[in-house]
Amino acid sequence: MKNRLRQKIEYCGLDYKSEIKKLIFINLLFSVLTAIVYLLTREHNYCIYLILFDLIVDYLFLSNYGAKAKAIDEERENEFVTAISYFEIFIENRNNVYQSFNKVIQYTSEWMKEAISSLLVDIDKDKSVQPFVNFAKKFKIKIATNIMLSIYSMVDQGESFEQIKQFQLIFNELLKSKQLENVEKKKRSLSILASLPLVGAALITILLTIGVISIIGDLVNVI
Amino acid sequence: MTLLFGLIVSIAFFIVAFISTNNLISSAAVGGVTLLYFAIYATRVLKNKNEKITRFQDCYQFVNNFLISLSIKGHISGALATALESQNEETIDLINSLETDDPLEKVKYLKNYFKFDMYYLFVDLVTLHTEEGGDIIKMSNNLLNQIRQNEEFLVNVERMNKNSIVEFTILWAFALSILAILKFALSDFFVHIVKNNFYQMSVIFVFAFALLSIHIAIRKVVDIDIKGWD
Numbered sequence: 001m002k003n004r005l006r007q008k009i010e011y012c013g014l015d016y017k018s019e020i021k022k023l024i025f026i027n028l029l030f031s032v033l034t035a036i037v038y039l040l041t042r043e044h045n046y047c048i049y050l051i052l053f054d055l056i057v058d059y060l061f062l063s064n065y066g067a068k069a070k071a072i073d074e075e076r077e078n079e080f081v082t083a084i085s086y087f088e089i090f091i092e093n094r095n096n097v098y099q100s101f102n103k104v105i106q107y108t109s110e111w112m113k114e115a116i117s118s119l120l121v122d123i124d125k126d127k128s129v130q131p132f133v134n135f136a137k138k139f140k141i142k143i144a145t146n147i148m149l150s151i152y153s154m155v156d157q158g159e160s161f162e163q164i165k166q167f168q169l170i171f172n173e174l175l176k177s178k179q180l181e182n183v184e185k186k187k188r189s190l191s192i193l194a195s196l197p198l199v200g201a202a203l204i205t206i207l208l209t210i211g212v213i214s215i216i217g218d219l220v221n222v223i
Numbered sequence: 224m225t226l227l228f229g230l231i232v233s234i235a236f237f238i239v240a241f242i243s244t245n246n247l248i249s250s251a252a253v254g255g256v257t258l259l260y261f262a263i264y265a266t267r268v269l270k271n272k273n274e275k276i277t278r279f280q281d282c283y284q285f286v287n288n289f290l291i292s293l294s295i296k297g298h299i300s301g302a303l304a305t306a307l308e309s310q311n312e313e314t315i316d317l318i319n320s321l322e323t324d325d326p327l328e329k330v331k332y333l334k335n336y337f338k339f340d341m342y343y344l345f346v347d348l349v350t351l352h353t354e355e356g357g358d359i360i361k362m363s364n365n366l367l368n369q370i371r372q373n374e375e376f377l378v379n380v381e382r383m384n385k386n387s388i389v390e391f392t393i394l395w396a397f398a399l400s401i402l403a404i405l406k407f408a409l410s411d412f413f414v415h416i417v418k419n420n421f422y423q424m425s426v427i428f429v430f431a432f433a434l435l436s437i438h439i440a441i442r443k444v445v446d447i448d449i450k451g452w453d
Contacts, residue, residue, distance in 0.1 A: 082340075082450060089344055089365045093351055103347070107340050107450070179372060186380055189443050190387040196436035197394030203432060204401050207425035215415050 008065040012072060023061060030054035073140050079112050080139045081178050084147060084171055091164060097155045098123065123155075143174050225269045229261020232437075235399075236430060243402040244426050245417050253430045260434060265441055272445040276377055279449055282337040283374045284309045286345045289330075290367065294360045299353065300326040327353060340450040341370050373449065384444045391440055395433060402426065 009016045034050045037043075083104050090100035098120065105116050115138055122131030132148040150167040157163055237254030244250060285306045293302035303326045307315055317336055318329050331346055344366055352359050406413050416422050 085365075085369055086340070086344060089348070089369075092365055093348065093362050094355065094357075107343070179376065182376065183379060186383060189446070190383055193387050193391045193436075193440050193443060194394060196439065197391065197398045200395065200429060200432055200436065201398040201401060204398060204429055207422070207429065208405065211416050211419055211422040211425065212412075214419065214421065215412070 005062070005065070008069055012065055012068040014065075023058065026057060026061065027054060030057070076111070076139055077141050078178070079109060080141070080144060081174060083108055083112060083116070085175065087151075088168065088171060091154070091167075097151055129156075141174070143170070146170050147174065225266045226261060229258060229265060233258035233261065236433070239399045239403045240426060240430060242406055243417075244423055246423060249423065249427055253427065257430075257434060260438070265437075268441060268445050272447065275447065275449060276381070278337065279339060279377065280374065281310060281314065282339055282342050283370050285314070285333075285337070286342065286370060287367065289345075289349075290359055290363050293349070293352075294358070299330065299349070302326075303329060341366065341373070377447070377449075380447060388440065388444065391436075395436070399429075399433070402429070 006016050009019050030050060030053070034047050034054075037046050037050060086104045086107050087100045090103050091097065095103065101116050101120055105113050108116065115135065119131055119135045122134065129149065129152045132152040133145060136145040136148040147167070147170055150163070150170050154160075154163045154167060233254045236257050237250050240253040241247065241250035288309050289302045289306035292305035293299065296302055296305070303318075307318060314333070314336065317333070321329055321332055323329065327349065330349060334343060334346060345363070348359075348363050348366060351357075352362060405416075409416065
């Protein structure tokens with residue numbers, strides 16, 4: 001379990017030791033706070049609430065890495081689609097596979113630059129399909145392997161019209177599904193907005209109910 | 224436009240807060256903070272977003288018109304002149320301010336204005352066409368498709384944003400109207416409730432939540448990724 005947590009933290013580009021120090025610091029802070037509250041109030045209940053709150057904070061802190069890792073995977077997927085769409089433009093315009101990937105590098109993030117540079121270095125050393133498969137494995141989408149294999153077939157059999165057409169067929173499927181996914185993602189993101197005023201209305205109702213009940217309580221006491 | 228909207232919202236918040244709390248100071252604070260938020264933050268981010276979208280649409284028009292003109296006229300200077308006809312004064316002034324007469328250099332210079340990956344790719348294609356010839360429409364087919372798809376996506380996103388904001392505004396108007404109606408619905412009872420400190424703080428809390436939700440809405444509306452534009 002410790003190794004899995006370490007892998008997740010390092011995958012997010014963070015330092016494992018710093019993150020553990022942050023977690024220890026948070027728990028120490030809560031422990032000190034609990035001790036102070038107990039010394040001042042001598043109430044067990046408050047201490048239990050603070051401990052529970054600390055456990056919730058710990059859970060949220062640790063589960064945050066999973067969400068970050070997922071966001072990184074999604075960003076890399078989008079980068080792959082973008083990079084290959086630029087590759088498509090270059091390959092259609094008198095560039096071979098190597099030259100096209102070289103030109104794509106200037107449009108990518110640091111991580112993608114390293115991945116493509118590493119692919120180009122591997123292609124120089126190994127003329128088999130392996131460098132392409134290794135590059136595809138960096139992305140979680142399954143179709144990445146199909147796309148890289150069709151690109152390899154361009155290297156192996158020349159960048160003929162048929163090879164390019166085959167590559168475009170596979171890539172266009174991915175492009176279409178990504179575009180639909182982006183539209184759905186935006187719709188989902190905006191749909192949350194409708195729930196915020198409902199939460200506001202619920203808050204108003206709850207606070208109003210508490211206010212009315214406390215007034216009635218006061219009146220009953222007076223009677 | 225955003226500032227005007229912010230002014231209307233802050234006045235509405237002030238009125239509803241005053242009706243529901245009878246407290247001028249807290250109502251003025253609610254209205255004031257809302258107006259400050261719109262003046263300092265919301266106006267700026269929405270202006271940046273609109274500028275980004277307008278610039279991209281100008282870029283799309285420019286690239287589209289340029290490529291079609293280049294395929295018809297066969298020379299860059301003619302294509303540039305035609306493409307500039309659809310542009311705003313800012314772009315035209317930028318081009319006219321350049322000392323060079325070379326149309327390709329002018330097209331390359333616009334990379335400082337159209338800071339999108341698509342424009343950089345367009346410049347690469349035009350440069351390649353200048354050096355090696357070929358059918359520019361065929362060469363730029365994929366690029367044009369991608370720019371067109373991005374443009375369609377932006378149009379869809381803007382439409383979805385507008386619908387969401389309208390829905391969001393109407394729902395908040397209903398929610399806050401509950402507070403305003405309280406005074407009239409509870410009548411004598413309201414006089415006792417409004418003296419309760421917990422009730423006063425709760426109303427302020429509700430407005431704080433409303434402002435937070437406006438902030439979340441603005442963050443979602445401006446979240447548009449166009450490759451190359453930071």
